[in-house]
Amino acid sequence: MTARSWDAAAYHRVSVAMDAMAAQVLERLPLDGSETVLDAGCGTGRISAKLLARLPRGRLIAVDADPEMVAIARETLPEVLRVDLLDLALPEPVDAIFSTATFHWVLDHDRLFDRLAGVLRPGGRLVAQCGGAGNIAALRTAADEVSSLPAWRSHFVDFTPPFLFADPDSTRDRLTASGFVDVECWLQPFPVASDEMPSYLETVPLGPWAQRVPSDRRAEFVAAVWDRTPGDTVDYVRLNITGRRG
Ligand SMILES: C[S@@+](CC[C@H](N)C(=O)[O-])C[C@H]1O[C@@H](n2cnc3c(N)ncnc32)[C@H](O)[C@@H]1O
Numbered sequence: 001m002t003a004r005s006w007d008a009a010a011y012h013r014v015s016v017a018m019d020a021m022a023a024q025v026l027e028r029l030p031l032d033g034s035e036t037v038l039d040a041g042c043g044t045g046r047i048s049a050k051l052l053a054r055l056p057r058g059r060l061i062a063v064d065a066d067p068e069m070v071a072i073a074r075e076t077l078p079e080v081l082r083v084d085l086l087d088l089a090l091p092e093p094v095d096a097i098f099s100t101a102t103f104h105w106v107l108d109h110d111r112l113f114d115r116l117a118g119v120l121r122p123g124g125r126l127v128a129q130c131g132g133a134g135n136i137a138a139l140r141t142a143a144d145e146v147s148s149l150p151a152w153r154s155h156f157v158d159f160t161p162p163f164l165f166a167d168p169d170s171t172r173d174r175l176t177a178s179g180f181v182d183v184e185c186w187l188q189p190f191p192v193a194s195d196e197m198p199s200y201l202e203t204v205p206l207g208p209w210a211q212r213v214p215s216d217r218r219a220e221f222v223a224a225v226w227d228r229t230p231g232d233t234v235d236y237v238r239l240n241i242t243g244r245r246g
């Protein structure tokens with residue numbers, strides 16, 4: 001199952017702040033337009049639709065585990081499977097795998113990369129980006145500080161945020177062990193601003209914390225975290241991944 005739940009309608013509205021990140025990842029995926037491509041963790045499908053537009057003679061298989069995300073994605077995409085990536089299997093191998101803003105929500109990267117290798121044809125490309133080492137470090141520090149205050153701490157007993165911000169070296173090693181070759185992994189700082197910062201924070205990077213707080217106090221919690229966060233952008237650090245199936 002997914003490690004967190006999503007407010008898919010809110011995500012669709014506010015995640016426009018992250019489109020620039022995904023656009024760069026899309027540019028790294030060479031396509032002639034006839035391939036079958038898997039979008040691993042399609043969310044509401046807004047980025048997937050841009051990928052689909054590059055496949056006029058091809059096929060896009062979009063996959064996500066969250067039922068609300070899948071329902072919205074099905075409004076615009078022809079083929080959306082509700083599947084946990086950790087259990088992914090397809091009848092035919094795909095030519096390429098694309099993924100944005102998803103792998104860090106999957107805590108078992110060894111199994112994730114094994115599953116991806118299992119559905120990719122030999123020579124097929126993996127082009128992906130997710131949160132990497134140091135991602136949202138300042139925001140996370142502020143969230144942890146606020147969570148430990150007397151006013152909030154009862155909601156955070158035994159709480160560990162459900163993400164894995166991996167580093168390039170361990171990711172390269174894991175991908176190689178799963179059968180990928182020509183693997184390149186690198187970190188990229190990518191500060192993000194939003195016109196709707198409070199709802200963006202609550203829906204995306206602070207979602208795991210906000211979901212622990214009663215709904216009528218989430219805005220207050222998010223404001224307290226943002227007040228303690230230096231600067232006026234979210235300090236994203238992305239882990240870029242490219243490779244081919246050996
Ligand atoms: C931040 S959204 C990214 C959506 C889209 N790729 C984008 O860039 O806007 C992360 C997505 O990953 C999905 N996800 C997380 N863990 C998953 C898993 N184990 N299997 C399938 N989908 C997963 C979530 O349901 C969510 O829709």
